[in-house]
Structure formats: C-alpha cells, structure tokens
Amino acid sequence: MKLSRCLSGIAAFALSAVLAAAMSLFSAGPALAGQTGLRAADPSVLRVGGTYVSVQSTGGGIAVRQAASTAGLASAPARQVWSDARGLGEVWAPEIVRDSGRYYVYFSAGRGAAHRMYVISSASPDSGYTAETKLALADDRWAIDGTLFTFGGQRWFVWSGWAGDTNVEQNLYISRMSSPTTPVGARYVISQPRESWERVVGNPYINEAPEAIKDPNGQLHLVYSANGSWSDRYCLADLRLRAGGDPTYVWDWYKSNGCLFGSSGATMMAGWDPTLYVDGPGHHSFVLLDGDIATSPPAGPRFPLMFHAVPKGTPYTWENRYWYTGTFAWWGGTTYRRADVPGPNTDTGWSLKFFE
DSSP states (O other): OOHHHHHHHHHHHHHHHHHHHHHHHHSSSOOOOEEOSOOOSOOEEEEETTEEEEEEEETTEEEEEEESSSGGGGGSOOEEEEEOTTOOOEEEEEEEEEETTEEEEEEEEESGGGOEEEEEEESBTTBOOOOOEEOOOTTOOOEEEEEEEEETTEEEEEEEEOSSSSOSEEEEEEEEEEETTEEEEEEEEEEOSOSGGGOSSOSSEEEEEEEEEEOTTSOEEEEEEESOTTSTTOEEEEEEEOTTOOTTOGGGEEEOSSBSBOSOGGGBOTTOOOOSSEEEEEEEEEOOBTTOGGGOOOSSSOEEEEEEEEETTSOOOGGGOEEEEEEEEEEEEEEEEOOSSSSOSEEEEEEEEEEO
16 A cells, blocks of 8 residues: 555544544534532533632532533532521522622522522622522512523513412513612513423422523523422423513413423423433523623534433432533524414424533
C-alpha cells in the first residue's frame, strides 16, 4: 500500500470518527445518565458568567453551592444562607433566580396545610441574605414550587397550589408581580391534572414544579412535573402559550398530550420514548444564563438540564433520589391537541426533547 493512500485512509477514518462523535452529540438517542454524587431532590441551578449556582433545602434551612460545571456542584461546598429560626416547618424546593443583578430564593415552608411561599434576597449568591418574607399571594392558599420570570415586559410568578383548603389536587397558578417580592392582583389557574396520563398516580393528583422557558418563536412554555413524586410515574410535561396569548387565560395554554420526559411508556406522548437509565425524572431546572428566559437557547443543539430521579434497579423512594445532569433540545412542528374547551382544538409549534 502506498504511503499517500495509507495517510488518506487514516485521514478519512479520523474524519469519520469526528463526524460520528458530532452526530452522537446531536442525535435523538439518550446518552449515559449523568448521576451526580448529590443524593437530593428539586435542583435549582442557574449560570452566572462561568459559574453555576445551585440552591437546595438542607438541615432545616437553605444552602447554596457554586462550581465551574453542573457536574461539579455535587462536590462543591454547601454554604448555608438561611436557617428556619422562626420554626416555620418543612422547607421545600427552594428556587434561585436573578433579577436586576440581585439574587432571590423562593421556597415553601410550613407544616401540612400551612405551607406558603417565602422569599429571601441578596446581592451575593452565597451570603448576605435578608430575613424571609411571606409572599402575599392572592387567596392565601397552600403553595409550593414557586418561581419568578419576566415575559412580555411583565414579571410573573408561577407555583403549585390548592384551589381551597383541602388536598384534592395540585394546580398551577400564575400571578403578576410588581417587583420580585410583591404579587399584584388575582391568581389565575392555568393547569389542572385532568388528563388520563397525569392521573395514573393520585391522592392528590399533581401538577407542580413549573419552570419557564421561551422557544425559538418567542412563545412562553411552562414545563412542569406531573403525577406523584413518590412514584416512578413522575414525569415532565409541557404547557405552551399560544402565539399572542394571555398568560392569565387558561384556554390560551396548550398542554402536551403526554409526558415528554418519563420512565413509563404508557404515559409518554406519541413520538417520545421513556428513559433507559433512571426512573421518575422530574422537578427539573433549565440551566439558563442568569436564570433569565430571555437567554433561552435557539433551535439546534442541546443545552444543560438538571433534574432529580432514581437510578433504575433501585427501590423508588424519596431517599434514593439524586440530582442528574442532562440536556434538552427544541423539537419543532409539534401539535398539541385538546377537545371540548374554548378556542381551537390544536396548536402547532415548538416542543422539547429531554435526554438523560
């Protein structure tokens, strides 16, 4: 064999390897699950410059971690930034956001039916936080999993809560905000767990952990967790606001026709496959720059995601949940269908694909 032909063959092989690697990066097949060493639930992560900042409930309070990568958060030191000095009760699902250069951590605290949303804030991500302030949400009902975002020049707050005083079902609500700490006006229900695939685990039926993101067309999405977090049927689903829609009007939201990220094939939307390596993925965090949906990614490549799940082959218990690093990408031309409600029965636009 001539040397030139040999070198040509080597170059072709190398090129094919590079192309194969590139194709694997952007293919629709799942990669190995990115389990971190952090046995915990409800990740909330944002990126500030080259630093990833996370928040979690721990030791009767709230702790912040900082690292140079999402994978590095598990081994980063946890710095406690708030403690439950007033004995509010169980501290659940803190969510860190950044607004006008200041950090805000929203969390739910209370016992039983007393859970309400609170907020602390600081100019620094891991120190100097204020004392907690209870959010004066309309109707003052049980509330968890709240987060803030800006869309259409307006601040909004979304959360999971009860319609009344009893634990029948958890709905998603939205409220306008005049500042990061001040709700204004009514609360509006925008999703209830009424579809068959989000009622496979109940008592109560669940819509929770909404996370906002903006698609390549500029439309608002709220990706949320459905079914009970105590079950391996826990999953992610999508609410897409129709183009030009009113975020406070429930019938301007279109719901995915099944789970988009889950481990049960029976609950998945047609064309979306169940997970291979984890059970019950849910309560995710889009890892956005400054946590700002204005920095939502374009169509094409995958972008960072964090979620909690239980490794397949282990008992599905809350104690076995870990933080995972994953990715997501936009998926165009996706039709969501509904019936017997006001407005058009179908809406076509961007959806999302999630990868372990």
